[in-house]
Amino acid sequence: MNTTPRRRRPKQIRLLELLDRLERSPRADPLIDALRSGVRALPLGPGRDALHGRWLGHPVHPLMVQVPIGSWLSAAVLDTLPGRSREAGLLVGVGLATAAPAALAGAVDWAELHREQTRVGLVHAMANLAAVGLYATSLACRLGGRAAAGRAYGFLGLTAVGLGGMLGGHLAYRQASGANHAEEVPHVVREGWHRIGAVSEFPAEQPVRRVVDDVPVLVVRRTGGAVHALAERCSHLAGPLSEGTVSEGCVRCPWHGSVFRLSDGWNVHGPATAPQPAFETRVVDGHVEIRLPRHDRPRRRHASGAGAGATALLRRHHD
Secondary structure, three states: OOOOOOOOOOHHHHHHHHHHHHHHOOOOHHHHHHHHHHHHOOOOOOHHHHHHOOOOOOOOHHHHOHHHHHHHHHHHHHHOOOOOHHHHHHHHHHHHHHHHHHHHHHHHHHOOOOHHHHHHHHHHHHHHHHHHHHHHHHHHHHHOOOHHHHHHHHHHHHHHHHHHHHHHHHHHHHOOOOOOOOOOHHHHOOOOOEEEEEHHHOOEOOOEEEEEOOEEEEEEEOOOOOEEEEEOEOOOOOOEHHHOEEEOOEEEOOOOOOEEEOOOOOEEEOOOOOOOOEEEEEEEOOEEEEEOOHHHOOOOOOOOOHHHHHHHHHHHHHO
């Protein structure tokens, strides 16, 4: 008979298993599809890119949520002190007033995520919606002279905010929503010129995929002869730009519609908030060669002694 005691799984692992199960569950997919269609249909115009955070260079939603979360956390601190109920109520109101624009920015981002991410994002939104309801009740109780009930609902609201924040962290750091999916390119591609094919292999105005140092590269030869090359995986969610459409000097991602300028990789339209790494190009003996611009290379510390000589030798070799 085996008398070895069974080891209990750490709570962290059990929590991750629950989150993984949530990612895989299709139960809420019909609701997700309906909500996503509704968010995409909102007549936001240029405001949609502003809510994505294209002007900031990364999603604006995490920045906006600092105001309601900070206000509600400060209110909870004041609720632990005697005679500060009025100030706490004011902070609860500030949090409620700023929660709506933060939620709109989050919804616009959420509507352009992968299926697994939207499933977690839906529960994240539900937790935050519950927090808003609890804080609205808290404020109503405070205004009605029931300070104790207001404090109780406030602490319940903070618990819901904490749950929502945990799910938001899972979205950002475990599922990489909002991250720049092209950031690693300058760290992977070696220095120097890389030959990627004969000019004849690149039909005019057609996206062509090549690989350099295991990094997919989008290559487009313009009608006038100029050749442009960008990192092929979209910075938004790694969509294949080589399967996108080329028009007016730009390429449109086939997954979520981000538009990048071919000449320099600039993100003309979101949801992408980061530009694509762009390569320098040249034609040598009828072949296209590309390299990353020097200013895009990651900075390295200067080695000393024998290490410096080896580094210089490697650099000359790559050039």
